Amino acid sequence: MHSRHSKLYALYMNKTTLTLLVLLALAIILALVVVDFMGDRPDKRGENPYEYNVDQFKVVDPGLVHYRETKNIPLGDRVPGGIDVFNEEIFLTGLNFVLVIHPDGLQKSSFLIDGKGECIKATEKNIIVGLKTAVLVYDHSGKLINSWEVENGRTIITSVAVKDDMLFVADAGNRRVLRYNLQGELQTEFQGKRDGNAGHGFIVPSANFEVVVNSFGELWVTNPGEHAVENYTDNGQLRGYWAKSSMEIEGFTGCCNPAEIAVLEDGSFVTSEKGLVRIKVYDASGKLISVVAPPEKFNEEGHAPEVSVGKSGQIYALDFDRNLIRLFEKQ
Amino acid sequence: MAEEKIIKRREFINTGVRFALGISLAGIGVAAARKATTEKWVWQIDPAKCTQCGRCATDCVKSPSAVKCIHAYEVCGYCDLCGGYFKPGVKKMETGGENHLCPTAAIQRKFIEEPYFEYVIIEELCIGCAKCVKGCSSFGNGSLHLQIRHDLCDNCNECAIARVCPSDAISRVPASQPYIIKGDFHGGSKA
Known part of the structure; x- marks a missing residue:
């Protein structure tokens, strides 16, 4: 019996067996370390219960997309602010400049401005540029005809529109629309409030507040906090509105x-959205008539492209994130 | 001759020990001075790089995570419809728990004036999951963002979250400027 135990002990203590056991243990430890390391890599890990996936909201039915991108005009190192298309010419403003660009991308003319143009509107006679707190009126040769400050510490001008001799200015900082004549005299201002104290008027949570005049002479103003587009008389009386608040397209x-x-020639609207960036008509x-550009066309969580339309319904988008003017035409 | 050799060896050893001690003391002094004068570094998240993957909640060695949501009030639009507060597609914009996007109800909605609301982070409840940050960035002004709170962070040699961060958003920053807070509303133009 004693002899048998001794043999077993000898076997147990056999150097080779011991070495093998140690090697086996080391191999198991190494394998565990490798598996743990590989499994910990971001691309190898399972779903995170806390991840908020918003990809489902980016999906757009291809049947709704009636436009295709046909041209890009790169802006180089220029810092753009606003775009307008008039008589098939692109008017672009930004940091210290106004550019007039032919649709083929060639620069037709340019002039310097003092400050950053945030928005621009071209008419038969004038080029009107909105800075953050000022309005500049130029003729087409680039000569400054008139300029004035919009007096208020919180003013942020985001849009200008023209109807005859009336110049409408959207002031996002004060949630109001100002109406001037082209000489810079303030005619009226309104905050979109309904009669009396009813309603709270324009809700403008960020520097995105637009005013446009369509081909019928109607004044339309966005109410972004209400997901609405509102129609006003020239004196600021609400005539009508439409609103679409939904996570769907x-x-x-x-x-x-x-x-x-x-606004398109027939009075329909081209809209551009921030966050989940997309352009629709x-x-x-x-x-909703159609989607011009789905979110996949833009940078994730990007800025809303400023939009303008040509005579034949083509849509120009000023993409701030990619520093491009992008042209979309009907398929 | 032999005695002379022994004396020399002793002298040599004594001198060597003294020299080594001197060097060690000088080294300790230099190291201490360097530690006292050079900049300390701490881990921090760059909000511009963060993709709100949710790993800050699951991979920090602290429980709950030392990563918390920060609200840049000057960037916020004080929206009634806050994409960082409400789940997508809520029927009514009410404060009931079923409407909260935050899994721990760490965001408090306070009425200011019709129709504006202030959103306050309750840090004790926040687990740094970034759901609200994703909602705010995707549908709002992006005022909510994540930061590592240095009163909670252990400042590990190798940050466990930095190791798994898919966008390399976590790096060491000087302790004198320990936070990377988002910019202001008036600074940018069309946000």
Whole structure:
């Protein structure tokens, strides 16, 4: 019996067996370390229960996309602020400049301005540029005709529109629309409030607040906090509105949409949204007609492109994130 | 001759020990002075790089995570419809728990004036999951963002979250400027 135990002990203590056991243990430890390391890599890990996936909201039915991108005009190191298309010429403003660009991308003319142009509107006679707190009126040769400050410590001018001799200025900082004549005299201002104390008027949670005049002479103003586009008389009386608040493609979502708008010849609207960036076309009553550019066309969580339209319905988008003017035409 | 050799060896050893001690003391002094005068470094999240993956909640060695949501009030639009507070597609914008996007109800909605609301982070409840940050960035002004709170962070040699961060958003920053807070509303133009 004793002899048997001794043999077993000898076997147990056999150097080779011991070495093998140690090697086996080391191999197991090494394998565990490798598995742990590989499994910990971001691309190898399982789903995170806390991840908020918003990809589902980016999906757009391809049947709704009726436009295709046909041209890009790169802006180099220029810092753009606003775009307008008039008589098939692109008017672009930004940090210290106004550019007039032919649709083929060639620069036709340019002139310097003092400050950053945030918005621009071209008419037959004038080029009107909105700075953060000032309005500049130029003729087409680049000569400054008139300029004035919009007096208020919180003013942030985001849009200008022209109807005859009336100049409408959207002031996002004060949630108001100002109406001047082209000589810079203030005619009236309004905050979109209903009669008496009813309603709270324009809700502008960020520097996205647009004013446009369509081909019928109607004044339309965005109310981004309400996901609405509102029609006003020239004196600021609400005539009508449409609103679409929804996570679906038919509506607007987030704090401040539509962030930018433009009007087509038939009175329908081109809308541009921030956050979940997309460009769409709505008819005059607010029914979605088509998607111009789905979110996949833009940078994630990007800025809303400023939009403007050409005579034949082509849509120009000023993409701030990629520093491009992007042209979309109907398919 | 032999005695002379022994004396020399002793002298040599004594001198060597003294020299080594001197060097060690000088080294300790230099190290201490350097530690006292050079900049300390701490871990921090760059909000511009963060993709709100949720790993800050699951991978920090602290429980709950030392990463907390920060609200840049000057960037916030005080929206009624806050994409960082409400779940997508809520039927009514009410403060009921079923409407909260935050899994721990760490955001408090305070009425200011019709129709504006202030959103306050209750840090004790925040686990740094970034759901609200994703909602705010995707649908709002991006005022909510994550930061490592240095009163909670252990400042590990190798940050466990930095190791798994898919966007390399976590790096060491000087302790004198320990936070990377988002910018202001008036600074940017069309946000």
